[in-house]
Structure formats: structure tokens, C-alpha cells
Amino acid sequence: METLTLLALSFDALLNLSLLYLAWILLNCEDLLKAIVLFVAFGLLMALAWVRLDAPDVALAEAAIGAGLTGALLLTALAKLRVIETNKGTTQQLKQDSENFQTLHYMTPLALLLVAIGLGYVVFSMPPISAGLSNDVATNMGNSGVSHSVTAVLLNFRGYDTLLEMFVLLVSLLGVWSFGSTTSQHETTPGPVLDTLTRRLVPVLILVAAYLLWVGAHAPGGAFQAGSVLAAAGVLLLLMGWRPGGYLSTLPFRLILVAGPGLFAITAALLYLLKGQLLAFPVEYAGIIIFALETTATLSIAVILAALFLSEPPHSDKEHI
Amino acid sequence: MQAIYFLLALFLLLNLIAGMWRVLRGPTAADRMLAAQLFGTTAVAILLIVAQATGDPALRDVALVFALLAAVTAVAFVRRAWPDEDPRHDTD
Numbered sequence: 178m179e180t181l182t183l184l185a186l187s188f189d190a191l192l193n194l195s196l197l198y199l200a201w202i203l204l205n206c207e208d209l210l211k212a213i214v215l216f217v218a219f220g221l222l223m224a225l226a227w228v229r230l231d232a233p234d235v236a237l238a239e240a241a242i243g244a245g246l247t248g249a250l251l252l253t254a255l256a257k258l259r260v261i262e263t264n265k266g267t268t269q270q271l272k273q274d275s276e277n278f279q280t281l282h283y284m285t286p287l288a289l290l291l292v293a294i295g296l297g298y299v300v301f302s303m304p305p306i307s308a309g310l311s312n313d314v315a316t317n318m319g320n321s322g323v324s325h326s327v328t329a330v331l332l333n334f335r336g337y338d339t340l341l342e343m344f345v346l347l348v349s350l351l352g353v354w355s356f357g358s359t360t361s362q363h364e365t366t367p368g369p370v371l372d373t374l375t376r377r378l379v380p381v382l383i384l385v386a387a388y389l390l391w392v393g394a395h396a397p398g399g400a401f402q403a404g405s406v407l408a409a410a411g412v413l414l415l416l417m418g419w420r421p422g423g424y425l426s427t428l429p430f431r432l433i434l435v436a437g438p439g440l441f442a443i444t445a446a447l448l449y450l451l452k453g454q455l456l457a458f459p460v461e462y463a464g465i466i467i468f469a470l471e472t473t474a475t476l477s478i479a480v481i482l483a484a485l486f487l488s489e490p491p492h493s494d495k496e497h498i
Numbered sequence: 499m500q501a502i503y504f505l506l507a508l509f510l511l512l513n514l515i516a517g518m519w520r521v522l523r524g525p526t527a528a529d530r531m532l533a534a535q536l537f538g539t540t541a542v543a544i545l546l547i548v549a550q551a552t553g554d555p556a557l558r559d560v561a562l563v564f565a566l567l568a569a570v571t572a573v574a575f576v577r578r579a580w581p582d583e584d585p586r587h588d589t590d
Contacts, residue, residue: 184504233556245567249574
């Protein structure tokens, strides 16, 4: 037993040190491409850290978003940035921006230090041993409609958090769309290796997304994880040169975009009218309501994330016909 | 038995940290990216071992998601970052 604790401790210590070291190099890195690769590596180690903290739900989300989608998103952003830079050259505006950034450079650590002091104060003022709300969650699990405590908290006990998060995602997509279309990069036709990989991988990604959605009721998983895995399938197709074109502006696509947050908001409003409480699911229907909400949320999250990756606003009706 | 699992996990983590040298040194972007992909494979192995050691089957799901999405990052790199980085390979 003694060696086991020692081994676990040295594993955790090594993991923590490499996380701190990676974060430091990553922030000091001048080469953006190197920084992106370091960020992907950081996401991997961070997911391992969440596993060691006994939070497999967060580890799943970190694995799907931090190590998977963000890497692809950042690499594409960098490619677009390069196209813009070669088109315009280093203009006065860019110089001005970097000068403004210099003042930010000194302000940011100061702001972060204040946040760190505040957080430190909160952490040290907490009682040393406290069960928090976990006892309340445990006693009410029977009424939640699911058997996994994280899903019960996210979709039932604190459902409004998830409701608002869905809207944050939708608004972020509208924000990206409002920038208008960017110069698209020159696309080469994918070789046979990439082609075969995509054909094999996309069905597996869809299957795993469905599995994660289903398993969320009684084990780590759920809408956000399933949605990001499904979005990865879309991102893969987009990377291979598939373009939805005019399809983006059609009614079914728009309906899928708003289905998740929309159904959530409608459920909240109906329950408020019927029972006088926002998102207080009736016990006997809680399971089925949560499943319906999670399924639509998965679809919406997947489409929103993939559309964020594409980052081109849908054409107006006149253009695409 | 658990001690052996953790010893293996520790060994793999040391491997991963050794791989960090390649990420930092490069010299080309592809070297860095391949090392990061190796990180992903090692992390999958660590997760499977820790799943066995702690008896938490959810960690196998994390490993599954890791393995699947590492491929997406690799494809994004090949399709978006690589040709710009090294013009010598553009002549095919």
C-alpha cells in the first residue's frame, strides 16, 4: 500500500510539473504553430489531470474539446490569418495593434494577479472539510430521472446553467457570422489516405457520439461531449473540402441550430406556467424530458460547433439559387 | 497488482515528458505535430492502465474519445498548416 501511494503521488507531481512547464512555454512562444501544438499537448495532459482528480466527465469534455476540436479550430484560424497577412502585408494597422497589445501585455498579469488573490482568498476561507452540496444531490437523486449525479445536476437540479450555456454557444455563432465571410484558403483534393480515413472515421464518430449521449444517463457522458464528438465528424468532412453551400441558410438547418436552446426554453416556460417553477421537472417524466433535451442539445451543439469551424455566414436566399 | 499498473503509468508519463523534447526542438512543424500525436497515443495507454487500476470503466470512454479526436487534429494539421510550412513539398 505504501509503494502504491508513493507511485500515485509521484505520478501526480510529475503531471503537475509538466502542466506548469508546458503552460509557461506555451504562453512565451513566439511561433504560433508551435504554440498550437503545445496547446494540444497541454489539453492532453489536462485531461489526464482531470482523471486523477476523479472527474471523468470533465476529462471527457476536455478530451473532446481541448485536445480535439480546439486544435483543428486554431490550426484553421492560423491558416486564415496567414492568407490575410500575405494579402495585405504588414500594414500600419497591424503595427498599431501590436503597440496597443504592448500596453495590454503589462495590464494582463496585473488583472490575473488580482483574480488569483481573490481565488486564493476564497479557497483559504473555505472550511477545511465540507461535504458541500453532495449530500443534497445524493438524497434527491431518486427524483432526478437519471442515475448519474453529474447529469442530474447539469440537466435537472441546475438546468438553467445548461440552458444559458446553450444560448452562449448560439450567440457566439451569430457573433462569428456577423464578421462576414473571410478569404477562403486554396483547397487541394485529398489523397487516397485521407479519403479512406474520413470514410472510416466519420461513421465511428457518429456512433460514439450516440453512445456518449445514451450513456450520459447513468455514467460520464452527455450532450456536450456527444455534441463535440459529432461536431468532430462535421469538422473532418469540412476539412476534406465538403461545403454545405446554400444548405446553411435552409429552414431545417436553422431549426436544428435553435432546437437545443429552443426546446430547453420552451420546456422552462411551460413548466413555469404549469407548476410555477422554472425547470422543475415532474418526477415521473424527468427521465424522458432530460433525454429529449439532451438529444436536441447534442444535435444543436454539433451543428453550432461545426458551423463555428466553417465560420462562413450562410448566404442569403437570393445568392444560393 | 495496482502498484504495477501505477508503475507502468508512471513509466508512460516519463515517456511522454521525454517526447516533449521533440515538441520543443522541432525543427519542422511536422516533427512537433507527430510528437503531439505520440502524446495522444501514450495518453490513451495511460488512461487504459489507470482504468484497469482504479476499476473506473468511464476512463475507457475518455481513451476512446482521445483516440478518435487525435486523428481530427492530425487531419487539420495536414490540410491547413503543413503545405504553407514547407514549400519544397508543393511540387506534386
